[in-house]
Amino acid sequence: MKDSKRKITVALVGNPNSGKTTLFNNLTGLNQKVGNFPGITVEKKVGACQISQLASTNIIDTEFIDLPGTYSLYPKSMEETICSEVLCNPFHENKPDVNIIVADASNLKRSLNLATQVIDLKIPSILALNMMDLVESDGIVINVESLEKKLGIPVITINARKKIGIGNLKQAILKFENQKLPEDFVDINNISKETFEGIKEIIGLKINDFTCLQLACNIKSNKHYSKVIKEQLENVLEENKFNPKRAQATETVRRYKSISQLLEECVVYPKSSKNNNLTQKLDNIITHPIWGFVVFLSVLFLIFQAVFSWSSLPMDLIDQGMANLSVFVSEILPAGALNNLIVDGIIAGLGGIVIFIPQIAILFAFIAILEDTGYMSRVSFITDKIMRGFGLSGRSIIPLLSGAACAIPAVMSARTIPNWKERIITIMVVPLMSCSARIPVYTLLISMMIPSEKSWLIFNLQGLIMMGFYLIGFIAALVVAKIMKHILKSEEKSFYVMEMPTYKAPDWKSVAITLVEKVKIFLVDAGKIIVAVSIVLWVLSSYGPSNTFEQIEQKYELEENSEALIASEKLEASYAGIIGKSIEPAIRPLGFDWRIGISIITSFAAREVFVGTMSTIYSVGDSNNSKSIKEKLMSHKNPETGEAFFTPAVAISLMLFYAFAMQCMSTLAIVYRETNGWKWPLIQFVYMSALAYFASYVAYQLLK
Amino acid sequence: MIKLADLKQGEEGIIDSFSDTEMSLKLMEMGCLPGEKVSIERTAPLGDPIAISISGYLLSVRKDEADTVLVQQER
Numbered sequence: 218m219k220d221s222k223r224k225i226t227v228a229l230v231g232n233p234n235s236g237k238t239t240l241f242n243n244l245t246g247l248n249q250k251v252g253n254f255p256g257i258t259v260e261k262k263v264g265a266c267q268i269s270q271l272a273s274t275n276i277i278d279t280e281f282i283d284l285p286g287t288y289s290l291y292p293k294s295m296e297e298t299i300c301s302e303v304l305c306n307p308f309h310e311n312k313p314d315v316n317i318i319v320a321d322a323s324n325l326k327r328s329l330n331l332a333t334q335v336i337d338l339k340i341p342s343i344l345a346l347n348m349m350d351l352v353e354s355d356g357i358v359i360n361v362e363s364l365e366k367k368l369g370i371p372v373i374t375i376n377a378r379k380k381i382g383i384g385n386l387k388q389a390i391l392k393f394e395n396q397k398l399p400e401d402f403v404d405i406n407n408i409s410k411e412t413f414e415g416i417k418e419i420i421g422l423k424i425n426d427f428t429c430l431q432l433a434c435n436i437k438s439n440k441h442y443s444k445v446i447k448e449q450l451e452n453v454l455e456e457n458k459f460n461p462k463r464a465q466a467t468e469t470v471r472r473y474k475s476i477s478q479l480l481e482e483c484v485v486y487p488k489s490s491k492n493n494n495l496t497q498k499l500d501n502i503i504t505h506p507i508w509g510f511v512v513f514l515s516v517l518f519l520i521f522q523a524v525f526s527w528s529s530l531p532m533d534l535i536d537q538g539m540a541n542l543s544v545f546v547s548e549i550l551p552a553g554a555l556n557n558l559i560v561d562g563i564i565a566g567l568g569g570i571v572i573f574i575p576q577i578a579i580l581f582a583f584i585a586i587l588e589d590t591g592y593m594s595r596v597s598f599i600t601d602k603i604m605r606g607f608g609l610s611g612r613s614i615i616p617l618l619s620g621a622a623c624a625i626p627a628v629m630s631a632r633t634i635p636n637w638k639e640r641i642i643t644i645m646v647v648p649l650m651s652c653s654a655r656i657p658v659y660t661l662l663i664s665m666m667i668p669s670e671k672s673w674l675i676f677n678l679q680g681l682i683m684m685g686f687y688l689i690g691f692i693a694a695l696v697v698a699k700i701m702k703h704i705l706k707s708e709e710k711s712f713y714v715m716e717m718p719t720y721k722a723p724d725w726k727s728v729a730i731t732l733v734e735k736v737k738i739f740l741v742d743a744g745k746i747i748v749a750v751s752i753v754l755w756v757l758s759s760y761g762p763s764n765t766f767e768q769i770e771q772k773y774e775l776e777e778n779s780e781a782l783i784a785s786e787k788l789e790a791s792y793a794g795i796i797g798k799s800i801e802p803a804i805r806p807l808g809f810d811w812r813i814g815i816s817i818i819t820s821f822a823a824r825e826v827f828v829g830t831m832s833t834i835y836s837v838g839d840s841n842n843s844k845s846i847k848e849k850l851m852s853h854k855n856p857e858t859g860e861a862f863f864t865p866a867v868a869i870s871l872m873l874f875y876a877f878a879m880q881c882m883s884t885l886a887i888v889y890r891e892t893n894g895w896k897w898p899l900i901q902f903v904y905m906s907a908l909a910y911f912a913s914y915v916a917y918q919l920l921k
Numbered sequence: 922m923i924k925l926a927d928l929k930q931g932e933e934g935i936i937d938s939f940s941d942t943e944m945s946l947k948l949m950e951m952g953c954l955p956g957e958k959v960s961i962e963r964t965a966p967l968g969d970p971i972a973i974s975i976s977g978y979l980l981s982v983r984k985d986e987a988d989t990v991l992v993q994q995e996r
Contacts, residue, residue: 289950324978327952462942469949496979506966598981602967605983712947714986717972717979 224278226311227390228303230335231319232328233286234591234718236347238262240319240377241283242730244387251734258893259285259299260632261311268387277391282311288327290334291434291465293712294635298438304338305431306441315341315393317386322346322374323355325484329476330469333402336370337427341393344372345386350379351719356487364483369399378724401425403472408464409433415453419446430468434461496719500595509599516592517618520583524622525653528575535575539568558752561759566751569823570744573625573883576653577739578732580619580626585731587615588633589723594715601713607695608702610636610713613643617694620650621687624884625743628891629735635715638707644891645701645901646694648884649877651687654824658875659683661828665851666868690876693908739887746886754822758793758815765790784833793818807874807910808867808917817880824880866920870913878909925959925982925990926971933960934992941989948990952976959992 231237241249245264254261262283269276284303285296292298303311318335320328325346336342344364346352352359365372371389375382405426406413413429420432432439436450453459502508543564550556587593597611604613612634619627627647634640651659663679671678760766769786776782788794797815804814812834820827828846835849855862879885879902888898928934936957939945952975953959962979963972970983 291946291950293947324976326976327978330950330952462946465946466942466949469946470954473949473952473954500963500972504963504965504972509966594981598965598970598972599967601983602965602969712944712986713970713981713983714947714951715981716951717981719978 224280225315225390225393226280226282226313228311228313228316229281229283229319230300230304230316230331231286232288232321232324232331234716235286235319235321235328236377237286237319238283239724239727240317240345240347240375240383241281242724242727243377243380243383244281247730247733249730249734251738253893254299256893257295257299258891259296261299263311266387268391270391271388279387279390282313287331289331289469290338290431292438295637296635301431301435302438302440304335304340305428305435306439308441313340315343315390315396317390318342318344319347319377320344321348322359323348323351323357325359326473326476326480329479330472333368333472333476334427336368336399337402337425338431339398339425339428341396341398342370343386343389343393344368344370345382346372346374347377349374349376349381358485360483360485364479367479367483368402370396401427403427403468403475405430405468405471408467409457409459412453412457412459415457416450419449419453427468430464433459434465496591499720500717503592503595504599509595513596513599516587516596520580520619521622523579523583524576524619528579531575532572535572536568539564539571543568557759558755562752562755563748565755566748567744569751570740570747570883573623573739574736576623577626577629577736580622580630581732581735582728584615584619584630584633585728586723589721589727591718591720593633594717597715598717607698608639608642608705609698610634610639612636613639616643616647617650620647620652620694621690623652623654624648624650624881625739625887626735628884628887629739631891636707636711638702638705638711641705641892641897642698642701644888644897645904646698648879648881648901648905649690649694649697651690651876652824652881654881655686655875657825657828659686659872661831661847661850662863662868662872665847665863666865686872686876689873693877697904697908738890742890743883743886746889747883750882750886751822754793754819756792757796758788758791758819760792761787761790761794762792781833785835788815788830788834806917807913808864808870808921809874809913810862813871817874817878820880822882824875827875827880864921866917869920870917873916874909874913876909877905877912879905922991922993924988925961925973925992926984926987928961928992928994930961930964933958933995935959935995937991937993939989940991944986944989948986951980952978953980953990958995959990 229237229241241262241264244266248266249262249264252261253259264281264283266279266281267276268279282303284300287297287300290301290304292301303309303313304316306312316335318332320332332344346359346361361372361374373382373386373389375386408430412433413426416429416432417424432450433454436447436454439447442450503512543560546564547556547560550559587596593615596614599611600614601611604610609617613631616627616631616634619630624647627650628644631640631643631647634643663682667678667682673681766787769783769790773783794815796818798811800814801811804817812831815834816827816830819830831850832846835846835853850863851861853862854860885898885902888901889895892898922937923934925934936953936955936959938955939948957975959973959975961971962974965971970981971987972979972981973987
């Protein structure tokens with residue numbers, strides 16, 4: 218029987234690395250929704266689960282919300298602010314009925330700091346002692362019963378990875394209404410008695426001292442109380458000369474003291490601590506001055522191999538599948554505008570989205586494994602010093618380098634950077650890294666400029682230039698990061714300090730769920746924008762003013778094998794062609810003509826589209842379309858000089874343009890999603906276009 | 922009394938006090954409390970950050986952050 222009246226909201230609270238998310242995944246499986254908290258880019262994970270009551274047929278709907286990991290209820294970052302807001306604001310839309318406090322039982326002392334703070338908020342709570350296997354192997358003995366008595370809340374031992382104790386935990390959730398709320402864990406009344414009394418008077422509710430302290434410390438970020446009440450509260454704080462930092466410090470020290478006492482009574486530690494041998498041995502290699510970087514480079518190499526080569530087969534299949542689909546659809550639908558819209562606009566747009574799935578999935582599988590095993594914090598440890606000089610931290614290195622495969626998953630992976638400023642800078646510079654979509658553009662232009670047999674010393678010259686462009690992208694990313702470091706102001710004080718967790722085998726279920734979630738976010742959130750832009754681009758390149766297209770068709774009516782010519786002339790006459798021609802004066806100083814202008818416009822969809830558009834537009838004069846695109850471009854003459862149009866100066870200028878310009882709507886769409894607004898994608902688009910224009914201008918003017 | 926960052930690798934100390942309130946709040950909630958034993962476990966290849974061991978786990982801290990922690994050196 219389903220009890221429709223009852224729906225329990227459960228919040229998962231805990232330190233980072235406490236296994237909170239593993240537990241969440243175990244409770245909800247793929248039954249979760251990942252979005253952002255309103256107005257802020259903090260991931261909001263909500264999942265559902267049905268719990269059947271023991272000894273009855275009742276099934277109770279339960280909603281779990283996975284709150285960001287934190288060490289205390291005094292927020293120091295956006296994530297932590299959300300966490301304390303949800304818990305402390307009694308009118309929050311996600312206010313839980315009951316909390317599950319997930320604690321790493323092998324690190325009980327630190328876990329209990331947050332746990333007892335949450336208990337002191339007077340919300341029914343359950344303490345889930347996770348990683349009990351580690352506790353046992355370390356020889357620690359925890360007296361659960363006495364812990365339960367001392368804390369005054371149910372304590373359940375679990376092992377989230379091995380799904381042990383989950384059933385008990387679920388049953389404990391159902392009993393939350395019977396929970397008698399415990400007394401305050403620490404007495405903080407004398408920290409500022411008058412302040413607390415003043416606050417209680419204004420609020421009028423029966424709240425305890427800790428809730429008053431919370432309110433007093435976080436009054437600025439409080440979104441719940443009206444301006445009038447907030448002013449009154451601030452007056453009380455001022456009257457009593459309340460010092461939030463000192464109050465926090467006193468509270469923390471006192472709390473830890475009580476925790477130490479409690480642990481002495483409930484936990485027996487072994488005489489000689491075994492210390493984590495495996496972790497130490499691994500760290501000897503992984504953080505070694507030489508071997509550390511060897512391991513890191515090997516891991517990077519593996520990731521790149523995987524993202525490039527493992528993804529090529531599924532990408533080809535997707536490409537082929539979408540091509541077949543468009544042929545199929547264009548045949549079953551009557552010819553006409555609707556057919557064209559669906560086939561060349563919508564299906565082509567969808568194809569441009571799903572093609573990224575293999576790369577996103579593979580990269581995120583790796584990132585999830587690196588995070589889960591504990592290796593990511595070591596990467597950060599060994600690279601932090603280098604990255605710091607550029608306004609980044611060790612956390613930025615993986616997103617940044619992933620950008621050399623594809624900027625989309627790279628931007629998405631910047632979520633792992635806890636600091637707002639570092640995250641924004643990383644997102645802003647990632648698209649400067651030479652992604653795989655630039656390869657076709659570079660290959661075409663380099664092969665036109667330099668014969669393949671040419672070499673410098675023992676190196677193939679084409680390869681050298683290609684590498685040079687990768688370097689240019691990387692250097693540009695670092696330089697821009699450095700500049701942004703000085704421009705961007707951050708109110709949030711940045712801390713680097715973080716835990717280096719012990720190494721663990723990855724939890725494959727969590728890896729799989731992360732991967733599915735990330736693909737879903739990309740398809741749904743960025744997909745909408747990408748399809749819309751694709752349709753606009755399609756309209757621009759396949760329609761022109763009044764009857765110009767008909768005239769072109771009439772002109773070639775009697776000729777055979779004229780499709781390429783028609784396509785080329787139509788593109789020239791289309792709106793995209795008109796725009797391309799009208800921007801010619803602006804791009805002339807870069808060495809570009811209107812044909813390149815059209816290609817720049819159409820390849821806003823994705824850089825590799827450049828090659829296709831160039832091929833179409835240069836079909837003029839090649840009536841049976843027999844030449845390769847390279848031959849077509851090379852035979853093109855400059856109308857003024859009569860010599861080849863694509864001089865090395867033009868090619869270099871064009872390559873620089875593609876190295877720097879933000880020619881990828883999918884990246885812009887994902888930046889929009891990840892930064893929660895159009896501000897950052899717009900800034901990114903403008904600065905990158907400006908940089909591209911400037912670099913191409915200088916290069917062309919110097920080389921021509 | 923010396924700064925935590927001035928301890929050598931492998932050396933142990935006892936946290937005494939902090940010279941930066943904001944930083945101390947962050948460190949304290951992560952378990953770095955006055956009276957706790959702390960030791961330098963490792964130094965990153967480029968000399969910064971360092972990994973400190975405190976109440977049974979590893980924290981990675983930048984040197985300028987470790988500079989705000991004052992410790993009594995164990996002899």
